[in-house]
Amino acid sequence: MVGSSTLEPLRHIAHVTDLDGEEAATLGAVLARVARTLREVTRAELVYVNVFGEHIAHLRFDLAPHRTGDQLRGGPAMVDPDASLLSLEKLGAGADRMPAAMAS
Secondary structure: OOOOEEEOOOOOOOOHHHOOHHHHHHHHHHHHHHHHHHHHHHOOOEEEEEEOOOOOOOOOEEEEEEOOOOOOOOHHHHOOOOOOOOOHHHHHHHHHHHHHHHHO
8 A cells, every 4th residue: 555654662662552751742742743744744534543463462553544435444354254243142241341341
């Protein structure tokens, strides 16, 4: 993709959960600025932001500008069509636990 970019923290960390207070506090603003600038420079409709870290233990954000009709697809294309779907009960149980976990 034209304009595909990678954003990484200066400090080596494996996962987003390893960000310290200052890193975590600035991440959103920096990520938004980079994505916004990338969208403007490439004239993309939007910029997909993906976070993967399973194969290489280093946090990175892959930014991919997207335009209608290009080869990049988001959403369902990123989901394994052969995977078992979770029941609404299991999905709801996970969602129900989040407010209390975020409050602690």
